[in-house]
Amino acid sequence: MNILKKITLVTSIAAASFCGYAYGQDFQWKEAQSNGYTYKYVTNDPTAARYYTLKNGLTVILSPTKKDPRIQTYIATKAGSKTDPSDHTGLAHYLEHMLFKGTDAFGSKDWAKEKPLLDQIDALYEKYNTTKDEAKRKEIYKEIDKVSGEAAKYAIANEYDKMMAGMGADGTNAFTSYEQTVYTEDIPANVTDKFLALQAERFRQPVLRLFHTELEAVYEEKNRGLDSDGRKVNEAMFAAMFPNNNYGKQTTIGTIEHLKNPSLKAIRDYYNSYYVPNNMGIIMSGDFNPDEMIAKIDRAFSYMKNKPVPVYNPGQESAIAAPITREVWGPxxxxxxxxxxxxxxxxxxxxxxxxxxxxxxxxxxxxIDLDLVKKQKLLSAYAYPYVLKDYSALLVQGNPTEGQSLDEVKNLLLQEIDKLRKGEFSQDLMQSIVNNEKKNMIQKYEKYTSRAESLMDEFTSEVDHRTQLEYIGEISKLTKKDIMDFASRYLKDNNYIAVYKRKGEDKNIVKVDKPTITPVSVNREDQSPFLKKIDEMPESPIAPVWLNFDKDIAKSNVKSVEVLSVKNTDNDLFRLYYYFDAGKWNNKILPIAAEYLQYLGTKNKSSEDISKEFYKLASSFNVSAGNEETYVTVEGLNENFNKTTALFEELIKNCVADQKALDAYKIRLKKSRANAKQNKSAIMSGLRSYAQYGSQNPFNNTLSDAELDALKAEDLVNMLHDLFNFKHKILHYGPKSAEEVASSLTKIHQVPNTLKEMPKSKTFTQVATDKNKVLFAHYDMVQAEIFWVRNSDPYNVSITPTVNLFNNYFGGGMGSVVFQTIRESKALAYSTYSYFSLPGKKEDKDMIMAYVGTQADKFNESTTAMNELLTTLPKSDQLFETAKSGLRKTIAAERITQDGIIFTYLKAQKLGNNSDIRKNVYEQAPELTFADINSFHDKEMKGKSYTYCLVASQDKVSEADMQKLGEMKKLNLTEIFGY
Known part of the structure; x- marks a missing residue:
C-alpha cells in the first residue's frame, strides 16, 4: 500500500529570495513554445518544470537539473485498486507485475509458436474462473500448469530487466496504490534513446506470459500481507472510513477469492481501458535538454491512441455521527x-x-511531540495526513507504555485533538511550522529523484502545481481562529474511527494455499531481436568521476579536533556531525544516554523549551550511538548555524539530571524491549547476529533488566557532559568553508587541548562457519523466512571488482540468477536474493548472505532451490555480459556528493584504503571472465557450511525438515535478545 507522502513543499522564513523561491513571489501559469512544442510552466518555479500535453493526450512533465548525469523517470497511469472491477479485485496490481513480461517483440524466442499456447492458457483460465467443482478445478489447473510449461519454452524471462540492467538503470520497479500504477526507473542520462524505445514497446501491446508463476508471486505477496499487522490495521481503518468508496471496499492486492480465480481476459480489458495516453503521464527529472527530450518522447509514444476512460464513481460518504470501532488481531x-x-x-x-x-x-x-512523547506518557505516538484524490484522512496512532490500556491511549490522543478545537496552542507553533517548510522545500527540490517523485504525486492526485507552490503564502496567513474553526468542523469528539490492534491469534486468516507448479524454463541464453536492436543503439559515453579525498574534502581544526568539510554551493542547508569512532561496544550505557538527552533541559530551559527553540530555528539534533560509531547530528539553515550549534552545545554541556524522566524512560524502554520480542524482523536480526558472532553477539550486547534498573540519572548526565572530552571529528556539509566552520565552532565547541581515548570494553569476533546449523525461532506467521549466513575470509581489497560483478550476476536484482530461478522459474518466493558482503572495516571477515521469504509449505523446496544455486553457478554468457556492462555504466553515472563524500572517506579509512575503490572496479571488471566469477563462487560458496536462520511457526515447519539442513538449535527469546 503506497502511502502518499505528506505535502511539505513551499515555505520561507523571510522575504529574501532563496534557492529560486521567495515568500511573496508571484506564481502564475504561463504558456510558451520551444522547438515546435507548446508547454505550460509556473513562474518562479524552483523545479523549472514544463508541462506538455501531446496530441494524443499524453501528459509529459520535464524538470531538468544538471547536478547528476542521471534521470529519474516515472511512467504513471491514473488507475489503481480503486478502479479494479468489483469481481476482480487486485487486477491493477496483477497487471503491474505483468508489464515486466514483454510483448510479441521481446520476451519471446519464437512468438509464432508461443502465441497459440498462450491463447490456450487464456481459455483455460476463463474455464477455471467459472468452474465451481473443486475436482474439476484441479484438473483444469493441471492442464494450465502443463500448457504453461510448454509456453515457457519459448519465453525469455526477465528480458526487460536485462535490458534495463544493461543500460545501467537503478531502481527498476513499479508500485500500485489506490489510484495509480507507476513504473519507475533511474537511468544514466546517455541512454534516453534506448530507454524510450524500450518503454514505448513495453506499453504497446503487453503479452501476459509466464502468468501462473507470477500469480504465485502475488500469492506470496498476499501471504506477506497476512503476516503484517500494520497492513491489517490500515485495511480495517479504510474499510470503516470509506464504506461507499473503493478505498475501503477493496484492497490493492485483492481478495483471496479473486486471487484464486484470475481472468487474463479481464486483465487485458483493464489494460485497454486505462492504459491510454490521455490517462497516463511521463515524468522526468535530471540531466537533459527539455526541448530535445519532448521531441524524443513524442516520437516514441505518438502511436498511442486517445480514447475515453471509463467514468469512475467515487461514491459519496455519509457523515460519521458516532465513533466507529474495529478490532484487528495478530502477534x-x-x-x-x-x-x-x-x-x-x-x-x-x-x-x-x-x-x-x-x-x-x-x-x-x-x-503530540511535546505533550505525549516528550513527557513520556506513551511509548510512541504520531499523527500524519493521508492525502488521496477522492478523500483524505488524518491518522493518529499511539502505542501504550507498560500498564496502559488502549482506551487510555485513545483518550490521551483525543485530548491533543481537542486542544486544536479549543485553541490551546501557541501562535509561535504556527509560525515555526511555516519556518520549517522552507527547509522542507529545499530538501525536496535539491535532488532530481525527489523532484520527480513530487511531480508524479501531483499528477496522479491531480493536484495543481501552482497551488502547491503557493502553499507557503496560504499557510502564512492562517490565524488561530482558522485552526480552531477547521478542527471544530472536521475533528469532532464523535466523528472518528478507532482501530484496536489486539495481541492474539487472528482467526480470520485464510492463507492462499500453494498450487502445484512445475518449474518453467527461463531461457537465460536466449535473446530477442529487439534486445539486440536496443543494445546496438548508440550512446555517448559518460566519463566517471572519482573522488580525490585530498581535494574534495577541506580540512581544518578546532583545537585538537579535526574538521572535515564539503562546501554546499547549491542551497542554504547545513549538516554538522560530531563523529566518534566508538559506540555501544565501548560502553553499553552510551545508547541509553544518547536517547535520554531528548528528555532533558538545562537550569534555564526545560526540555520542551529547547525543542520549541530548535523547531523555531528550523533546525534539529539527533544523537545516535551504534555498535562502533556514534554520531551527533545537528542540521538546519545556514543563517542559523551559530544559534543552532550553540543551542545544542548548551544542552549537552549543561543538561540537568532528571530522575523522574529517567524512571519514565526505563518503563518505556522495558516495554519497547518486550515489544521487540514480538517483532519477527527483530527476531531475525537477532538470529543473524547469533549466526555471525555466536551466543554472545552485538545484538544481545545490551543491559540486563537489573543493570537497567541500577542506572542513575547523574551517571548518564555525567557521560553526556564528558562526551566531547573524548576523541572525535567534526564533519560538515554546508555553505561555510572549512575555515569558517572552524572559526565559528572555536567559540562554541569548547574542548580540552588533549582529548581522551574512549575505553574499549568489548570486542566481537565473527565465528567460523564450520558446519551446517539451523537457528530456529518460533513466530506465529503464515510465511517462513530463511537467511543463509556464512562467515568467510578476512577483508581483501583486491577481490572488490570480482565481488561487485558477481553480485550483479548472481543475486543482486530482478535479472539475477537467484531471482530468475527461485521466483520466475519455480514460483517459490515473492522476495529472494543473495550476495557476497565485504566488511565495514579491515579487521572483519567477508560474509555470504542469502534470503528466501516463502510460504511455510514451500520450506523444503525453497531451501533446496537456494542450496542448488549456492552449489552450482548457472552459466549465461548473455546475462554475464549484461551484468558487466550494467556495472560499468552504473559506476560511470554515479556521483558521490555532499556529505556522502565525507562518509565515503571515513569508510575507506576503516578499510585501509586511501582512494576511491570504485575506480578499481570500473577498470578491472571488464577484464573478468565468467570463469573468474565461477571460480569465486566455487571458492566461497560451493560445498561450504551455512547457518540457516529461520523464523516460522513451529506448527508449520517440522523439526525433521530443519534437521535435514544441519544441527538444529531452537533459541528462546532471552538467548536472542539478552534480556
Missing part, C-alpha cells in the same frame, strides 16, 4: 489508530490538513 504488540475523514487532495481543506498534521506531529514541537 505484534498492541496499538490503536484513530482516523478522521477529510475532502480530497485538490481541495483547500486537504492542504489545511497537512498543516494540522504538522501541528500535531512534526518530530520536535507538535502537540
Amino acid at each position: 505484534n504488540p498492541e496499538n490503536i489508530m484513530i482516523g478522521f475523514r477529510f475532502p480530497g487532495a485538490t481541495t483547500k481543506d486537504a492542504r489545511m490538513l497537512n498543516f494540522i498534521g504538522s501541528m500535531l506531529t512534526n518530530g520536535q514541537a507538535g502537540l
Whole structure:
C-alpha cells in the first residue's frame, strides 16, 4: 500500500529570495513554445518544470537539473485498486507485475509458436474462473500448469530487466496504490534513446506470459500481507472510513477469492481501458535538454491512441455521527489508530490538513511531540495526513507504555485533538511550522529523484502545481481562529474511527494455499531481436568521476579536533556531525544516554523549551550511538548555524539530571524491549547476529533488566557532559568553508587541548562457519523466512571488482540468477536474493548472505532451490555480459556528493584504503571472465557450511525438515535478545 507522502513543499522564513523561491513571489501559469512544442510552466518555479500535453493526450512533465548525469523517470497511469472491477479485485496490481513480461517483440524466442499456447492458457483460465467443482478445478489447473510449461519454452524471462540492467538503470520497479500504477526507473542520462524505445514497446501491446508463476508471486505477496499487522490495521481503518468508496471496499492486492480465480481476459480489458495516453503521464527529472527530450518522447509514444476512460464513481460518504470501532488481531504488540475523514487532495481543506498534521506531529514541537512523547506518557505516538484524490484522512496512532490500556491511549490522543478545537496552542507553533517548510522545500527540490517523485504525486492526485507552490503564502496567513474553526468542523469528539490492534491469534486468516507448479524454463541464453536492436543503439559515453579525498574534502581544526568539510554551493542547508569512532561496544550505557538527552533541559530551559527553540530555528539534533560509531547530528539553515550549534552545545554541556524522566524512560524502554520480542524482523536480526558472532553477539550486547534498573540519572548526565572530552571529528556539509566552520565552532565547541581515548570494553569476533546449523525461532506467521549466513575470509581489497560483478550476476536484482530461478522459474518466493558482503572495516571477515521469504509449505523446496544455486553457478554468457556492462555504466553515472563524500572517506579509512575503490572496479571488471566469477563462487560458496536462520511457526515447519539442513538449535527469546 503506497502511502502518499505528506505535502511539505513551499515555505520561507523571510522575504529574501532563496534557492529560486521567495515568500511573496508571484506564481502564475504561463504558456510558451520551444522547438515546435507548446508547454505550460509556473513562474518562479524552483523545479523549472514544463508541462506538455501531446496530441494524443499524453501528459509529459520535464524538470531538468544538471547536478547528476542521471534521470529519474516515472511512467504513471491514473488507475489503481480503486478502479479494479468489483469481481476482480487486485487486477491493477496483477497487471503491474505483468508489464515486466514483454510483448510479441521481446520476451519471446519464437512468438509464432508461443502465441497459440498462450491463447490456450487464456481459455483455460476463463474455464477455471467459472468452474465451481473443486475436482474439476484441479484438473483444469493441471492442464494450465502443463500448457504453461510448454509456453515457457519459448519465453525469455526477465528480458526487460536485462535490458534495463544493461543500460545501467537503478531502481527498476513499479508500485500500485489506490489510484495509480507507476513504473519507475533511474537511468544514466546517455541512454534516453534506448530507454524510450524500450518503454514505448513495453506499453504497446503487453503479452501476459509466464502468468501462473507470477500469480504465485502475488500469492506470496498476499501471504506477506497476512503476516503484517500494520497492513491489517490500515485495511480495517479504510474499510470503516470509506464504506461507499473503493478505498475501503477493496484492497490493492485483492481478495483471496479473486486471487484464486484470475481472468487474463479481464486483465487485458483493464489494460485497454486505462492504459491510454490521455490517462497516463511521463515524468522526468535530471540531466537533459527539455526541448530535445519532448521531441524524443513524442516520437516514441505518438502511436498511442486517445480514447475515453471509463467514468469512475467515487461514491459519496455519509457523515460519521458516532465513533466507529474495529478490532484487528495478530502477534505484534498492541496499538490503536484513530482516523478522521477529510475532502480530497485538490481541495483547500486537504492542504489545511497537512498543516494540522504538522501541528500535531512534526518530530520536535507538535502537540503530540511535546505533550505525549516528550513527557513520556506513551511509548510512541504520531499523527500524519493521508492525502488521496477522492478523500483524505488524518491518522493518529499511539502505542501504550507498560500498564496502559488502549482506551487510555485513545483518550490521551483525543485530548491533543481537542486542544486544536479549543485553541490551546501557541501562535509561535504556527509560525515555526511555516519556518520549517522552507527547509522542507529545499530538501525536496535539491535532488532530481525527489523532484520527480513530487511531480508524479501531483499528477496522479491531480493536484495543481501552482497551488502547491503557493502553499507557503496560504499557510502564512492562517490565524488561530482558522485552526480552531477547521478542527471544530472536521475533528469532532464523535466523528472518528478507532482501530484496536489486539495481541492474539487472528482467526480470520485464510492463507492462499500453494498450487502445484512445475518449474518453467527461463531461457537465460536466449535473446530477442529487439534486445539486440536496443543494445546496438548508440550512446555517448559518460566519463566517471572519482573522488580525490585530498581535494574534495577541506580540512581544518578546532583545537585538537579535526574538521572535515564539503562546501554546499547549491542551497542554504547545513549538516554538522560530531563523529566518534566508538559506540555501544565501548560502553553499553552510551545508547541509553544518547536517547535520554531528548528528555532533558538545562537550569534555564526545560526540555520542551529547547525543542520549541530548535523547531523555531528550523533546525534539529539527533544523537545516535551504534555498535562502533556514534554520531551527533545537528542540521538546519545556514543563517542559523551559530544559534543552532550553540543551542545544542548548551544542552549537552549543561543538561540537568532528571530522575523522574529517567524512571519514565526505563518503563518505556522495558516495554519497547518486550515489544521487540514480538517483532519477527527483530527476531531475525537477532538470529543473524547469533549466526555471525555466536551466543554472545552485538545484538544481545545490551543491559540486563537489573543493570537497567541500577542506572542513575547523574551517571548518564555525567557521560553526556564528558562526551566531547573524548576523541572525535567534526564533519560538515554546508555553505561555510572549512575555515569558517572552524572559526565559528572555536567559540562554541569548547574542548580540552588533549582529548581522551574512549575505553574499549568489548570486542566481537565473527565465528567460523564450520558446519551446517539451523537457528530456529518460533513466530506465529503464515510465511517462513530463511537467511543463509556464512562467515568467510578476512577483508581483501583486491577481490572488490570480482565481488561487485558477481553480485550483479548472481543475486543482486530482478535479472539475477537467484531471482530468475527461485521466483520466475519455480514460483517459490515473492522476495529472494543473495550476495557476497565485504566488511565495514579491515579487521572483519567477508560474509555470504542469502534470503528466501516463502510460504511455510514451500520450506523444503525453497531451501533446496537456494542450496542448488549456492552449489552450482548457472552459466549465461548473455546475462554475464549484461551484468558487466550494467556495472560499468552504473559506476560511470554515479556521483558521490555532499556529505556522502565525507562518509565515503571515513569508510575507506576503516578499510585501509586511501582512494576511491570504485575506480578499481570500473577498470578491472571488464577484464573478468565468467570463469573468474565461477571460480569465486566455487571458492566461497560451493560445498561450504551455512547457518540457516529461520523464523516460522513451529506448527508449520517440522523439526525433521530443519534437521535435514544441519544441527538444529531452537533459541528462546532471552538467548536472542539478552534480556
